[in-house]
Amino acid sequence: MSFRRTLMLALLVALPSSLHAEYADVVINKRSDAAGVRPVVYPHWFHRIRFQCRVCHDELGFKMRAGANEVLMVDIVEGKFCGRCHNDEIAWGAERCDLCHSGKPGLPSRIYGGHQTSGPGRW
Amino acid sequence: MSWSRRSAEPVSTSPGSRARCGLFGLLLCGLSAAAGAQWTPLARDEVHDPASPALGLLQEPAEALSRLPPDKAGNMVDWMRALNEGAIKPRASLKGDATVRLREDEILLNKNGGMPMVRFPHRSHTQWLDCANCHEHLFKSKVGANRLSMLAMLQGEQCGVCHGAVSFPLTECARCHNTPRPPPNRTATK
Numbered sequence: 097m098s099f100r101r102t103l104m105l106a107l108l109v110a111l112p113s114s115l116h117a118e119y120a121d122v123v124i125n126k127r128s129d130a131a132g133v134r135p136v137v138y139p140h141w142f143h144r145i146r147f148q149c150r151v152c153h154d155e156l157g158f159k160m161r162a163g164a165n166e167v168l169m170v171d172i173v174e175g176k177f178c179g180r181c182h183n184d185e186i187a188w189g190a191e192r193c194d195l196c197h198s199g200k201p202g203l204p205s206r207i208y209g210g211h212q213t214s215g216p217g218r219w
Numbered sequence: 220m221s222w223s224r225r226s227a228e229p230v231s232t233s234p235g236s237r238a239r240c241g242l243f244g245l246l247l248c249g250l251s252a253a254a255g256a257q258w259t260p261l262a263r264d265e266v267h268d269p270a271s272p273a274l275g276l277l278q279e280p281a282e283a284l285s286r287l288p289p290d291k292a293g294n295m296v297d298w299m300r301a302l303n304e305g306a307i308k309p310r311a312s313l314k315g316d317a318t319v320r321l322r323e324d325e326i327l328l329n330k331n332g333g334m335p336m337v338r339f340p341h342r343s344h345t346q347w348l349d350c351a352n353c354h355e356h357l358f359k360s361k362v363g364a365n366r367l368s369m370l371a372m373l374q375g376e377q378c379g380v381c382h383g384a385v386s387f388p389l390t391e392c393a394r395c396h397n398t399p400r401p402p403p404n405r406t407a408t409k
Contacts, residue, residue, distance in 0.1 A: 118280045
């Protein structure tokens, strides 16, 4: 393998693979792959235009650590967590699976995003 | 709200400029493209499945974010300006009658370090967050009681729970380290 190719490979490994994801996008794939659906992509940017942080992280009880929240579809259908808004009233309801489960299969759960820092070392 | 300012900023992602880059130029181009790239379409953002039926239905980042006050990091949006200028009006609660607890004081941190001091503004934080989001599990509500560490923040602890993940990133040193130290007092004291 040429020096040039080795260097390119090293760069590919060294640079985060999520350079193009929007800053603070969260991929949630705790159970999706196993359940045969695409992982969830949660866009912070979209939600913070419409809601202050406190709505989800205080009222709805989402911990501020990607991966720290145990959210099951049954919770959402029952109106907890995402289901407080995703109920066909404020936002689309839980039957529109594909709109949230839109991620690339196999992506690990974590916070993504490319502008200058790719999220903290621990989530 | 400015619509035109963003288009005036240089964007180094044209195929022609990439082709002229040498090996190390390629690295620099890659890094500058990553820093200057404006809102990749969802189909190419490497987290959405290009085959997902949601694409075309979900709002594209560029559609929403290009209309907001620009910034040079994170979402490339100055979220505080967006909020203060009314470009966005995010709800404070899902209940109609919720009261927002705003706190106006500022706290000087890093009084003995080498960097300029940090002027922590409670106001801009409480415009988004509730007291309970930071107190008491992340920070004790007593000035001087918290041992802060950039190393911890870079690992996603303390301020790094948000800064570097969702709020402006930790590479924006001077936004927090913004207060020059007074010149050292050279008067001899007993």
